[in-house]
Amino acid sequence: xxLDDYRKALDDLVVDIQDxxxxxxxxxxxxxxxxxxxxxxxxxxxxxxRMDRTVLAAFTRQLGLGRPDQNLLAANDGLSEVEVxxxxxxxxxxxxxxxxxxxHSDGYYLTGDRIIRTMLLHCMSPAAKGGSLxxxxxxxxxxxxxxxxxxxxxxxxxxDAMTIPAHHDHGAAREDSTGPVFFVEGNTLRMRYTARQxxxxxxxxxxxxxxxxxxxxxxxxxPDLRYRRRLAEGEGILCANVPHRRDAFEDGDKSQSKRLMYxxxxxxxxxxxx
Numbered sequence: 001x002x003l004d005d006y007r008k009a010l011d012d013l014v015v016d017i018q019d020x021x022x023x024x025x026x027x028x029x030x031x032x033x034x035x036x037x038x039x040x041x042x043x044x045x046x047x048x049x050r051m052d053r054t055v056l057a058a059f060t061r062q063l064g065l066g067r068p069d070q071n072l073l074a075a076n077d078g079l080s081e082v083e084v085x086x087x088x089x090x091x092x093x094x095x096x097x098x099x100x101x102x103x104h105s106d107g108y109y110l111t112g113d114r115i116i117r118t119m120l121l122h123c124m125s126p127a128a129k130g131g132s133l134x135x136x137x138x139x140x141x142x143x144x145x146x147x148x149x150x151x152x153x154x155x156x157x158x159x160d161a162m163t164i165p166a167h168h169d170h171g172a173a174r175e176d177s178t179g180p181v182f183f184v185e186g187n188t189l190r191m192r193y194t195a196r197q198x199x200x201x202x203x204x205x206x207x208x209x210x211x212x213x214x215x216x217x218x219x220x221x222x223p224d225l226r227y228r229r230r231l232a233e234g235e236g237i238l239c240a241n242v243p244h245r246r247d248a249f250e251d252g253d254k255s256q257s258k259r260l261m262y263x264x265x266x267x268x269x270x271x272x273x274x
Contacts, residue, residue, distance in 0.1 A: 013227060124233065145215060152211035
């Protein structure tokens with residue numbers, strides 16, 4: 001993998017969208033090219049092209065994405081309103097607080113046919129302060145791991161690499177979920193990952209632990225390979241569910257300065273990813 005080309009791609013991830021309900025061929029092509037080079041794209045709706053839930057659904061359908069994967073905290077249309085929620089069981093989950101979110105891929109606890117291949121995060125309103133997003137193409141991580149030791153990505157691709165314990169709270173019923181960190185579908189490399197310290201069990205052998213420690217080091221010590229952006233109103237990220245994180249943030253006193261993101265998780269792949 002050419003890391004210089006990847007760094008250049010990170011400097012040119014933004015595609016302006018005139019009408020998200022009817023993408024122009026040139027806009028589709030521009031998005032596809034950025035997805036090919038970096039597994040992610042930032043789209044920016046021009047002034048007047050406001051995105052609501054219905055328009056967002058029309059936008060993703062044009063990209064070959066069906067209905068978002070339904071999860072416990074999503075609305076009926078599959079979209080999750082990611083904002084600070086101080087009441088109910090939402091408040092028990094970090095995405096619905098103003099705390100920082102560590103590195104993860106969405107739906108890392110899912111395996112089999114329900115794995116999340118595409119993630120969308122659309123900014124309806126940014127926080128008054130903070131809340132920046134960081135993301136990195138997992139193909140880069142795999143490449144750098146192999147450079148350190150060719151056995152590292154192999155160890156992280158084992159079927160018993162990561163186990164997320166069963167979860168039965170708030171009406172959810174999920175048994176232990178065990179699977180690899182890296183895996184390949186066809187010619188497409190994918191990744192399941194969480195940096196959380198609790199409620200995850202990793203393979204215990206020495207080689208695997210060395211590989212995992214190296215992976216954590218790559219996340220923390222290569223800022224030149226991470227894309228960072230504080231999404232503005234009308235902007236969003238579409239990606240091949242690459243690992244990402246979020247800074248802590250502060251909401252303002254007025255409603256227009258409260259952070260609200262629409263999040264969609266899709267089992268379909270975006271064209272251009274690989």
